[in-house]
Amino acid sequence: MSVAAERPVEASAPRTARRRAPRPHDRPRTLWVITGIVYAFLFAPIFVVILFSFNSARSLQTFEGFSLRWYEEFFADETLRESLFTSLQIAAITTVVATVLGTTLALGMSRSRSRASGFAGLLLLIPLVTPEIVAGVSAFVLFAQLGIALSVTTIVLAHITFSISYVCVVVRGRLASMGTQIEEAALDLGATPLQAVRLVTLPALWPAILAAAMLVFVLSFDDFVLSFFTTGESPQPLPVRIYSALRFGISPTINAIGTLMLVVSAAIIALAIGLPRLLGRRESGVAVLTGRSTG
Amino acid sequence: MTDAFWRRFIFPGGLWLLFFFVVPIGIAVLISLGENNEFGGVTYGWHSEHYGDALDPLFAPVLLRSVGYAAATAAICLLIGYPVAYCIARYGGRRRNLLIGLIMAPFLINYLVRTYAWVALLADEGLVNSVITDSGITSDPVQFLNTPWAVVGGLVYGYLGFMILPIYASLERMNPALIEAGKDLYGTPRQTFWHVTWPQTLPGVLAGTVLVFLPAVGDFVSAQLLGGPDTYMVGNLIQQQFFGADNWPFGAALTICLMVFLGLFVFLYLRATGRREALA
Numbered sequence: 001m002s003v004a005a006e007r008p009v010e011a012s013a014p015r016t017a018r019r020r021a022p023r024p025h026d027r028p029r030t031l032w033v034i035t036g037i038v039y040a041f042l043f044a045p046i047f048v049v050i051l052f053s054f055n056s057a058r059s060l061q062t063f064e065g066f067s068l069r070w071y072e073e074f075f076a077d078e079t080l081r082e083s084l085f086t087s088l089q090i091a092a093i094t095t096v097v098a099t100v101l102g103t104t105l106a107l108g109m110s111r112s113r114s115r116a117s118g119f120a121g122l123l124l125l126i127p128l129v130t131p132e133i134v135a136g137v138s139a140f141v142l143f144a145q146l147g148i149a150l151s152v153t154t155i156v157l158a159h160i161t162f163s164i165s166y167v168c169v170v171v172r173g174r175l176a177s178m179g180t181q182i183e184e185a186a187l188d189l190g191a192t193p194l195q196a197v198r199l200v201t202l203p204a205l206w207p208a209i210l211a212a213a214m215l216v217f218v219l220s221f222d223d224f225v226l227s228f229f230t231t232g233e234s235p236q237p238l239p240v241r242i243y244s245a246l247r248f249g250i251s252p253t254i255n256a257i258g259t260l261m262l263v264v265s266a267a268i269i270a271l272a273i274g275l276p277r278l279l280g281r282r283e284s285g286v287a288v289l290t291g292r293s294t295g
Numbered sequence: 296m297t298d299a300f301w302r303r304f305i306f307p308g309g310l311w312l313l314f315f316f317v318v319p320i321g322i323a324v325l326i327s328l329g330e331n332n333e334f335g336g337v338t339y340g341w342h343s344e345h346y347g348d349a350l351d352p353l354f355a356p357v358l359l360r361s362v363g364y365a366a367a368t369a370a371i372c373l374l375i376g377y378p379v380a381y382c383i384a385r386y387g388g389r390r391r392n393l394l395i396g397l398i399m400a401p402f403l404i405n406y407l408v409r410t411y412a413w414v415a416l417l418a419d420e421g422l423v424n425s426v427i428t429d430s431g432i433t434s435d436p437v438q439f440l441n442t443p444w445a446v447v448g449g450l451v452y453g454y455l456g457f458m459i460l461p462i463y464a465s466l467e468r469m470n471p472a473l474i475e476a477g478k479d480l481y482g483t484p485r486q487t488f489w490h491v492t493w494p495q496t497l498p499g500v501l502a503g504t505v506l507v508f509l510p511a512v513g514d515f516v517s518a519q520l521l522g523g524p525d526t527y528m529v530g531n532l533i534q535q536q537f538f539g540a541d542n543w544p545f546g547a548a549l550t551i552c553l554m555v556f557l558g559l560f561v562f563l564y565l566r567a568t569g570r571r572e573a574l575a
Contacts (some may be wrong), residue, residue, distance in 0.1 A: 035383070046404055124312065
């Protein structure tokens with residue numbers, strides 16, 4: 001009865017014809033124009049930074065000719081070289097520690113139903129919904145009250161604290177979609193719980209862990225606010241140096257630094273995309289992050 | 296596997312967060328209630344006047360300005376970010392991944408450096424002004440820097456990606472057949488959008504506005520580089536209390552105010568829109 005009632009609608013010829021005809025909103029010219037303008041807005045400053053990092057003149061307004069002098073100046077400056085090294089060091093240590101802590105936390109939280117799990121979930125949310133300056137001030141007063149002198153160590157501690165949440169969110173997303181069946185199968189086959197985690201869960205989590213590690217490295221390497229509140233006198237990470245340089249007179253070296261940092265971050269992302277492919281996996285870390293992973 | 300086995304995994308990271316995030320916030324509360332002593336340190340006590348200072352007519356405008364700038368930033372990001380996310384998700388075709396990747400590319404240049412690039416572009420003798428004066432639109436350079444527009448522009452530039460990504464994700468997740476269904480029911484494109492697409496992408500919009508608004512309220516780089524004392528935000532004020540003014544209790548009180556305000560905001564905003572899971 002209902003089938004009969006629907007049939008005339010389905011068979012209605014003019015509507016089928018209308019569906020095939022090109023409709024004006026299928027050629028969204030206005031949308032593409034807006035998108036184009038936004039891309040221009042996003043890329044104009046990047047273009048300026050990269051272009052003027054190769055400028056032979058001091059000017060930030062006119063491009064006089066190609067030269068590498070700002071890069072030479074960067075590498076000739078011992079403090080800046082040291083800062084680059086410090087930034088890389090901070091990002092590397094932060095990545096290792098935060099990835100380990102965040103991954104174990106994610107494992108515990110998504111597999112345990114205890115009250116500790118709910119509490120940890122709440123704890124995790126705080127860093128994600130507070131602006132960085134709050135985290136900076138809290139870390140600053142903590143170290144001051146404990147009498148710990150600010151140094152590279154304090155920066156690393158602050159960065160790890162902030163990064164655990166990101167790792168945990170990424171890894172938990174993956175764990176939730178994985179389910180617990182494969183772990184249970186491993187246990188049925190006689191594995192101890194720890195063996196099941198090490199031999200079954202972790203290998204399956206690997207793309208998510210790599211994605212999280214990449215995210216942490218890039219965020220830590222680029223971070224200014226937290227570093228600003230927790231840095232000692234020397235050595236200072238690169239973004240803190242940039243900040244003082246911006247306040248006390250500016251040199252085009254800034255553009256060279258910006259371009260170099262771009263290269264480092266891009267290399268890390270390329271690694272996160274390339275490494276799984278090299279190891280024969282179909283999904284890259286970036287695919288996991290952007291939610292385009294295959295499962 | 297037993298719950299006791301898994302529970303042990305929570306402790307290293309959980310205790311770390313407890314010690315390095317919750318304890319410091321407690322210390323900040325204590326300091327905000329203390330007072331400066333002659334040794335340049337802080338004596339604990341029960342002095343609520345720093346919270347009074349934060350609402351003083353001298354400083355209250357700074358707080359209001361921060362909220363206003365951040366709200367304007369979120370609104371502008373939504374206004375320009377939604378069409379971009381929509382365009383990429385619906386019409387990006389095979390180049391979608393590349394297009395969305397490009398949205399994130401500017402984030403690879405340090406925030407300070409790319410904000411500073413705007414200083415070079417917008418200065419009186421900068422590129423934008425030379426284009427404007429050369430083309431004869433105005434004879435004198437337009438003052439962009441040190442205006443609220445420049446600060447909000449810098450914030451939009453800094454956080455636009457956080458708006459586009461969640462909206463894009465929710466558009467991706469949406470079943471395109473729904474749009475077809477809307478049209479088949481004789482909805483005009485406009486009706487179809489407001490009755491079908493928009494409600495489906497609301498979680499993305501909510502996540503995006505929160506992700507833009509929160510960091511924008513606490514930002515101090517944009518106001519520092521693109522603005523001046525008239526456009527300073529609460530972040531600048533906090534930063535000054537710890538570096539320069541050396542008034543830690545006041546700085547801590549401002550930080551706590553900011554945190555409580557944002558916590559309440561997120562709670563009420565998500566409750567009003569009935570989407571508590573939007574952030575998770």
